[in-house]
Amino acid sequence: MADVVVLSKTIVRPDGSDSERVKIHLTPWDLFFLRSEYPQRGLLFPKPDPETDIISQLKSSFPRTEHEETASFLVDCDSSGVTFIHASAQTVSVSDVLEPVNGIVPEFLNRFFPANGVKSCQGVSESLIAFQVTELKDGVFIGFGYNHMIADGSSFWSFFNTWSEICSTGVDRNKKFPPLLLRGWFLDGIDYPIRVPISETVPPPSSPVASSSLLQEKVFRFTSRNISELKSKANGEVSSNDRKISSLQAVSAHMWRSIIRNSDLNPEEVVYCKLLMDMRRRLNPPLEKECFGNVVGFATATTTAGEMLSNGLGWAALQINKTVGSQTDEGFRVFAENWVKEPKIPNHVAVSNSVIVASSPWFNVYGNDFGWGKPIAVRAGPGNTSDGKLIVYPGIEEGNIEIQTCLSSHVLEKLSTDAEFLKHACLV
Numbered sequence: 001m002a003d004v005v006v007l008s009k010t011i012v013r014p015d016g017s018d019s020e021r022v023k024i025h026l027t028p029w030d031l032f033f034l035r036s037e038y039p040q041r042g043l044l045f046p047k048p049d050p051e052t053d054i055i056s057q058l059k060s061s062f063p064r065t066e067h068e069e070t071a072s073f074l075v076d077c078d079s080s081g082v083t084f085i086h087a088s089a090q091t092v093s094v095s096d097v098l099e100p101v102n103g104i105v106p107e108f109l110n111r112f113f114p115a116n117g118v119k120s121c122q123g124v125s126e127s128l129i130a131f132q133v134t135e136l137k138d139g140v141f142i143g144f145g146y147n148h149m150i151a152d153g154s155s156f157w158s159f160f161n162t163w164s165e166i167c168s169t170g171v172d173r174n175k176k177f178p179p180l181l182l183r184g185w186f187l188d189g190i191d192y193p194i195r196v197p198i199s200e201t202v203p204p205p206s207s208p209v210a211s212s213s214l215l216q217e218k219v220f221r222f223t224s225r226n227i228s229e230l231k232s233k234a235n236g237e238v239s240s241n242d243r244k245i246s247s248l249q250a251v252s253a254h255m256w257r258s259i260i261r262n263s264d265l266n267p268e269e270v271v272y273c274k275l276l277m278d279m280r281r282r283l284n285p286p287l288e289k290e291c292f293g294n295v296v297g298f299a300t301a302t303t304t305a306g307e308m309l310s311n312g313l314g315w316a317a318l319q320i321n322k323t324v325g326s327q328t329d330e331g332f333r334v335f336a337e338n339w340v341k342e343p344k345i346p347n348h349v350a351v352s353n354s355v356i357v358a359s360s361p362w363f364n365v366y367g368n369d370f371g372w373g374k375p376i377a378v379r380a381g382p383g384n385t386s387d388g389k390l391i392v393y394p395g396i397e398e399g400n401i402e403i404q405t406c407l408s409s410h411v412l413e414k415l416s417t418d419a420e421f422l423k424h425a426c427l428v
Contacts (some may be wrong), residue, residue: 003089003090004134004332005087005089009083010083010084011082013081017032025194026149027194027336028194030203031194032339033294034120034201034345035345035347037119038115038118038147039156039380040113040380040382041143041144041379042297042380043139043141043378044094044098044112044141044376044379045139045372045374045375046139048371048372049372050068052372053370054372068353082129082131083114084131085114087112088134089108089141090135090137091136091401092137093139093417094137094139094376097109097136097379098376100299103276103427104216105404107274110137110382113143113144113146113382114145115145118130118145120148121202123149128130129144129145129147130144131144140372142258146159148294148359150291150293151293152294154363157363160368161364164367164370167370168369168370178335190340194340194343195269195343200344210308215387216409217428218404218412220403220425220426222400222407222424223400223426224397225396226424227400227401228247228401229424230251230253230254231313232314233313234250234253235250236316238314238318242321244321246321248374249320250313253316254319254425255355255405257313258420258421261418262414263353266306267305268305269304269353271303271354271355272353272355273319273320274299274301274354275298275300276297277297277324278328279294279332282297282329282332283295283332285286299324299326299327306354324395349386350386354388355390356389356390361401363393365378366393373398376396381419385406387405387407
């Protein structure tokens, strides 16, 4: 096991803010994640110049970016700060992360993240955002976790992009960066704050859908050529009226079919493909795409294992396409209106025989240059890990997609040697 030593743990607070203190009430879509663990992501960087004091640089630039804290079921912008951990893992090299044994994401990577096991409902006492900078033998890993009730991937990567820009350009006190565009809206006809029964607010049971000891992770890469081939194949298998299948829908369908094919399910078993979607531009009126907050919808395609495998890639992609298209402003609001009448907070988003597609290949992951070079890899950390979880990133080469794939070990092993799957994908 890698020897990870925590050198310091501090709270970094914003510079003396003269902005008005604001309280933002949480919506049904925020509260839906009350029992979820903090999502965690991390970037791997080459080793900076020895004369670069990266910790001081990161800390001094961060206060100009951070603006949020919370209490209970509202976001209270009270400048309470965020957790910042400085750690060292001098026995770990960049190659240990990029070229792990058998391609399996190494367990030691979990120790590079700052919010393992923290649930969103613990946000009243835990920092809503936490960072850990781990110095490796020949690189640096910056891991972060955030409360899913106050942010989604879209808003958080935008936040991270701003931090890296401030850090790389220097802490110029006279330079003004745009403030976070906070969500200042709520639904007509829904009173707030929303009252949630105490029974729904307690921490969830510790047992996940599948025992984490039986799960393993690998990262698969789809080149721009692979993606183009899959998109062309999927659209070629459906009618001319349905030829609107996107690249991500085609790739997701290929993953879904391949996982089901290697899962040894009975033909009548129901299977699901859930996609987490950014709903900002689908609302009426639409929200600004830079709006900071949690505006995520779930598009769920449902079929049986037998029906899935008796049809081709185009059919599977079309099921995803249709459910994505069904995510509308009206449906989003109806869900909220019904939910507040009887709030139910799930213990887990995942259900048996489900594939969950999260994150996005359009996030600006590799543009985060803190002043010592761009990232050379991105990885997901512990948090909401489940059998069938697919974390999608852009590839380091433009046009590529990489998917960190979490599956039961026996399914992942079969998938890794599936010739049909590997026609369009390769192990990173």
